[in-house]
Structure formats: structure tokens, C-alpha cells
Amino acid sequence: MNMERARSWDLRVFAALVALGLLAPLVVYPVFLMKVLCFALFACAFNLLIGYVGLLSFGHAMFFGFAAYVAGHLAKVGTVSLPFGLPFLGWHWIVIPIPPLTPELAILGGVLVAALLGVIVGAIAIRRQGIYFAMVTLALAQMVYFLCVQAKFTGGEDGIQAIPRRPILGLLDVGNDFTFYYVVLAIFCAGFLIIYRTIHSPFGQVLKAIRENEARAISLGYAVSRFKLIAFVISAALAGLAGATKAMVFQLASLTDVTWQMSGEVVLMTLVGGMGTVFGPAVGAGIIIYMQNYLAGFGEWVLVIQGVIFVVAVLLFRRGIVGELVAFFRRRAAKPAEPAAAIGLAKPAE
Amino acid sequence: MFELIGVPPQALFGQLLLGLINGAFYALLSLGLAVIFGLMNVINFTHGAQYMMGAFCAWMLLTYFGIPYWGALVLAPIIVGLFGVLIERLFISRLYHLDHLYGLLLTFGLALIVEGLFRREYGISGLPYSNPIPGGTNLGFMFLPWYRAWVVVFSLTVCLATWFVIEKTQLGAYLRAATERPDLVQAFGINVPRMITLTYGFGVGLAALAGVLAAPIYSVNPVMGANLIIVVFAVVVIGGMGSIMGSIITGFGLGVIEGLTKVFYPEASNTVIFIIMAVVLMLRPQGLFGTPK
């Protein structure tokens, strides 16, 4: 019964946010809004992993950024050259000629590659938990970063520039930022709903069980590693969706998107907004992006302020803004049964 | 014989020696991380920033107080170690009752603050710090600067001394016991929180020491620790977090492997350590010297 109330609340809040989103570009600069939406989706995807599976991925930027590169490449050049062979024996290339794609296909390509990367990284990283998991994801993300620096198609330090925005499905012209904004809004809503559905499903319940008590879940016969891997891949794919969309918005994919600082930023957004809450990451993303924009003139003070927010949030505001609001309303509703939602991160098994 | 691989023996030995020197830095830094984690279960993301602070401290001591390198070698770790003690008392100690990941996030935030403040003050171009032992000797297969030889010898000594203290002395025994059962150890009348604080300070001091060692050869700039720390994380994961000796051996070993990669396939020298980490995780998730779960 409580869950239904929570769900109807969620629905109402979501509807309100969508309504806000539909009207916002009339008042606020659409490019800024699109940036917020992309990062909000990124943060929600990250939150799926930390809030509901209890795994802190410190390298999520690799999915975000790599998908951006893939989408950018598909939209600008199209032709894909895949390497195979060993470094000592010489690389050979399979060339798959593709014409430059329209945005929705390019984004789809980005998502698929991000999911594939998620499978590979997840298979390695899932073997560890807790802090080890975080460090492993960080290290693997750094490896992806160095690969991106080297790979020809990423353009290295220049990045992929002047990514064209062809008409979507060949029909809808999205050269105008205003029009494209609604497309991005639709993408965000789709991604958000996928996450929501994943959380509130039998699959999501198993994830919750794993987070609460992994040993018991194993003893009940659940293939825990597989569940974690699937959740990881979903999270990676949606982070990829965010990244690919961002590449289309800014018509640029660059190394910044795969740095560990970017990974740290999405952690910050989720922490500030509220880990494990439904709307927290989006709120957090909005706040951090706004702050970055507002303080853009101050250079490294942004770094310092982000550090301060991190420290303050970890020490005092662990539940994040939305988490605190939820706890506040719960206290007011005087329902004694539900304990304050402390974030249950996965307990390291060693 | 070596010509078959296309590399003359001089280049090979030269690179091996250089790899050993890099390994010294990896070992010293991962030692600090391992000490802090092994005894406190906290991942000190600030380690890179503290390494940088050590280098800056040495520079400041020289520039403002005229204290040369040898004095800085002693003073800088103490100063930065005190800073470490301060942040442990103020911030980190509040998180012990929570999941360890919060410690990671906290130290990450602190790292951002420290790096941001130093960048604000000193820019990124890097500050000069002169070599205290200039010159070197021609070994035939390479020219070995005295300073680099000193780095290897000194870090090896420090690493072994630390290992000895932790594994073989009574103080070390108390520290190790305090990690496993702080309540029992406290019951014996040992001031556990103070020990933990001092441990953190010691680990930070090790990072700062590495920074002072690095100052004459690498550029003293605010981002010197940022990318290095992630490599050190990989080293620690490969070595296995539980073992002090493990991180020392892994640090030196990976430095050597990196050096070899620079000879045979230089473009991969940045990623080889991560590749090894991935392989080790697939085959032996607890790390080379870690204890299985």
C-alpha cells in the first residue's frame, strides 16, 4: 500500500517535471537545458548502480564519453574500421562502409557500443565489490581514456568536431536548438522511464535483495553475478545514451567526456541530489550544471567548490537534497514503520 | 641474442634501470595507500594531492626559508603529515561507522579542494626545483644520474623499514590488531583512535616523501598527483590490498614492466599497467598477494 502511494507521488512529480520541461525553453536558453537533460540522464543511469545495486562505479564516464565518440563518428563519417590482430604481428582492419547516419541511428549506435563496453568492463569489475569495485572501474575508465587519446577516430585532443545534425528519420529538421530540445526531452523521458521500470520490477526487487544481503540472495538460488552484470550493462547503456545525445547537442565529442573528473562529477551530482532516490540525480545534475555555468568565470574555484560540496555532502547531507526532502515528509506524515533511508551500499564481502 | 628482438642490450638494460626508478615511486606511493587502507580501511584518494603537497612543501621550504633538499626530505613529510592528521581528526574519523565508500568520496572531495586551491595559486606551468645531486656516471649501457640512483636506494630503504615496523615490531602488531578488533585492543588500554590518526599521518607522510623525491625530476605542478594516483590504484589492486610487502614488490615490478613496454611498444606504456590489472582480476581477483575472500 505504501508502495502505491509512493508510485502515485512519483507519477505526479514526473508529470510536473515534464510540464516544466515543455515550457522551459521559452524562458531559459535551450542549449543549457539540453545539457542539463543529458547529464540528468547520465546521473540517473549512474544512480541505478549505486542506489539500487550498491555498486559505486567511479568510471562511468567511459560509457558516457565513448558513446559520444561513437555517435559522433557515425554521424560525421559513418564508415567503421575495426582493428583486429596483435600489436606485435601488426594490426589489420576490417572496413565496414556506412554512410553518415542521422542522429537517432548514430545515438543508437552509441548506445549499443556502450552496452558492449559495459559487458566487457562489467565482466571484469563485478568480480570485486565495494571499494575494490570502485577502484577497478576507475582504472579501467582510465584505460579507455588512454585508448581514446590514441585511437585515430577520436581525433585525440581535437575531438570529433562539427558533428552534423541531419534531419531525424530524414523528416524532422533539428538544426534549430529549440526543436532539438524537445527531441532531447523525449530521449530523457524514455531513459528515465526505463530506469524507473527496471527499479520497480521483479528484476529490481532481486537487485534490492542483493544489495541488502547478498549471501542470502545467493542461498536463495539467484545468480547474483548475472543480475549485477545485467544491471551494470543497463546502466552503461543509458549512460551511453546520455553521452551520444550530448554529442549531438553540442556537435562535439571530446576527451573531457572520458576523464575521471567527469566520472567524479556524476558521482557528485548523484550524491548532492540523493543517491537511491528516483528524482535525486536529475535534481543534482541541474544544480551542479547550473553552478558550473554560473561560476564559469572563476576557473578553479569551481573545482574547489565542487570539492567542498563533496565533503559537506558526505559528512552532513548523505541523503542528498531529495533524500532529505523525502525523509522530512516521511517524518511529517508520522509513519513510524519506515526508517530513514540510509543508503545501503554493498557490504564488501572480504 | 637480444638483437633478434630488434633491441640492443644497452637500451634494454637502460630501460630496465629506469623502470626500477619509476617502480620506486609506485612502490612508495602504493605503500602509503596500503598502510592507510590495510590499517584503517579507508581509500585515501587525497594521496595524489598529498604527494603534490610534499613536492610543493619542498619548493616552499627552499624558496621562502632557504631550506635545501635534505632538510625538506625530513620536514616536508612531517608538515604534510600533520596536515593529514588534521583532516583525519576533522573529517575522516566521522565516517568510520559508515560504509568505506564514503571515505573514498570524502577524500576525493578533499583532493579536489587541495588541487583547486594550489592551481588557483600557482597555475599549472610548474615550478623549478633544482637537482640536489647533479651529474651522474656512465655505466656503459646508459648514463645514470646520481639522483635517480639515490631515489631507488632511498625508497627501497624506506619501504623495507616500513614493512619491518609493521610486520615485525610490537607497534606494528598493535596497529594490525587494532584494525581487526579495535574494541578489544582498546580494552587493553591502547589509545586506538590516536593510533589510527598517527597511522594516517604516517601514510600521508610517505606520500609527501615521494613528492619531495619527485620534485627535482618531475615538474612541481598542482596536477602532478592527479593522474599518478590512478596508476597507483591499479598497482594496489594488482598487488592486493592486504599485504604491505605485496605492494612494495608489485610497485617495483610494475615499474620494470612499464619500462620494458617503453622499449618494445612505447604507445602502450600508459595502459600496460591497467591491462595487467584487468588480467589479474580475471585470473586472481584478490590480487597477487592478497588473501582470498
Added chain:
Amino acid sequence: MRCKLMAVLAAAAVSAGAGAAQAQYSDGVIKLGVMNDQSGTYSDLSGQGSVWAAKKAIEDFCKTTTCHDKIEVVFADHQNKPDVGSNIVRQWFDVDKVDVVVDVPTSSVALAVNTITKEKNKVFLVSGAAASNLTGKDCTPNTIHWTYDTWALANGTGQAIVKTGGDTWFFLTADYAFGHALERDTEAVVVKNGGKVLGKVRHPFPAQDFSSFLLQAQASKAKIIGLANAGADTTNAIKQAAEFGIVSGGQNLAGLLVFITDVHALGLKTAQGLIFTEAWYWDANDANRAFAKEFGAANRGNMPTMVQAGVYSAVLHYLKAVHEMKSDADGAAVVAKMKAMPTDDKLFGKGSIRQDGRKIHDMFLFEVKKPQESKGPWDYYKIRATIPADQAFRPLNEGECPLVK
């Protein structure tokens, strides 16, 4: 949106009522945006110094010409990231009504700004960035590349060094697009002038430890070790080269992208003997020295770099062109006017701008003095050669710029 509409109507009314005789600048103001690195690797060579240079240009312009015009300068930090830079520039153009973007070091950012400026038909005056593609295949009618580029550096340094005896080379290259380009351009010049490249090694970007690469360079016994990298990589490599006794062992380092601020950071003891090309040096003549003195007074005693001098020169010429046209609205038209007018300012002297957007002036080959040769702070360079303007830059027909028929 309503407010914007009202503003446009009001502006239209005002400008209509103001009469045809007065200049009609977009939104009534000439707004210059100086965007560069204010906090990172390139903050010393551009940063606030460039902003000062732009303001000084406006001041000097208004001394010689009566300025009815309202001229404003805004600045921003792109943090050397193309996404930050393109974000700022979009907002500047769309929301803040900036007319011209100036400086922008870091080629990746400059290329992004280049595209956006063309899209919005504004003006882009590049001083800080090096990418020779800006006047090559990426040239646009809205961009002028002012101070230097990779081709000029490669050509100047490579040719001049080979001609003065440095005919065997070994390259230490940063393994990313910029480094490769620099290496490729310089190698071509060296070979063309009769030199030989004995070997190359690529180091990761960014790199901390160059010892193994320097070892290989030493073993090659090449007379010149070319550093095809920039920023911290260059200073690190130079520092470590000093440690290995490379210069005292008879080899010379050739920095392919070095600024006076890098030399200042390294110190003369470490940087002595370094050879490289620059477009401007503060101690070259009296006019430069006077400018530098004023600059130093306002910028913590630092001396201006060629990038900041280039900003001064570019802004001055832009203002002259806009003043003659009495309008700044059409970016391509302003740039066409700038190309039609010969340039003349106290820092770069007389020069011109080519069809492809390349500004032409002499380039200079400098060598860093030994510590005992220097008479004071910032007295770092001695001149080895002057490369005349018509030879310093890539020939017009070799660039593949679509504007050049």
C-alpha cells in the same frame, strides 16, 4: 521571448531614429570576447594578459580616432576544453551578443570555435592556437589566424636549425594529433633542407617521465633533439634532459612550441641553449619594450608573450576595419575588410592578411641565453635568425583552403 522581442523592436526604433550618418553597430555596441585559458597550462601565456592587451588596443585606438562607439570587452576561461569553449561561445553569440571572439589557445578549442563562428557569421581572431588547418582545409571567411601556426614554427625552427648546422635530428613526439602534425611538418622541412632524421619516438600524452625516451635520443647521437610537444610535456622533457646531461653532452634541444613563460618556469640554467621560433619578443625594440613595461606593471611583473602581443595587434586592426565600415554586424564582411586593409601597429609593424585568413609578418629564431649572459629577469633570448614574412608561412596554394581559388 517577449522581452527579447521588445528589445529588438526598441533597438530597431532607436537605430532607425538615429539617422544614417552614425555608425550602426549591432545592439549599439562593439562587444569583444577574449576567451582563453585563465587557469591551466596556457594561462600564463594568454590568460588575463590577453584581456589587458585587448583593452590596451581599444585604449590606443580611441586615442588616435574619436570613439563615439561603445566598445566592451568580456572574457572567459575555456579551460583548454573544446566543450567548455564551444558552450561559452554559443552563449556569447546567442545570448550575450558578442561580435568577435579573440585569442583562444589550444587548437581543439579553436577549431570548435571556428565552426560555430562561421555558423553564426561572426568574427574569430585567433592568436593563441597553433593549428595550421585554420588557414588550411578548415579555413572560413570569418576567421583570421594572427600570430603563429604549426607550419610557421616547423618551418622556422626546422629550416633555420638545419641551415645553422643542426642537420641530424631525433624527434620526441607527443602521441596525439597535434604532436604528430608538428613532427610531420618539421620532418618535411628538415629533409627538404638537406637534413636527416635519425629516429623518432612517441611518448604518451601527457607524460611525466621522459627518461627512457631521452635515453634513446641520446643513443642516436643526433645533433638536434626535436621536441614535438607542448606545455608541461616540453618543460618536463627539458628538465629531465638537463638531468641526463644532454645539452652538456653536445646535443641541442629544439622546442617546436615554446613560449617565454615556459623558459621562465624552467629557469635559464635548465633551458639554456634551447632553440625555437616565435613571432614577437618583448626586448626586441623600443616599442616592444614600452608595451612590455606597461604590461608588466599591470600583470605582476610578467612580460608579454607573442600571443598577448598578437591579441593587441588583431584587436587594433579589427577596430580600424569596423570603424571604416561603420558596422560590425556581418562577420564575413568585416573579415573581408580586414583582409583588404594592410595592417600596421607598433608591435608587429607593417603586414598583411592573405586570402586564406593568414596574417603575415616576420618570424624569429631565438636561442635561450646562458645564465651568465642574461642581464636581468626575463632577459632570456638572443636572436639567431629572422625569417622574412614571405617565407615564414605556408605558401597560399599548399594549404587546401577552399577560399583560395
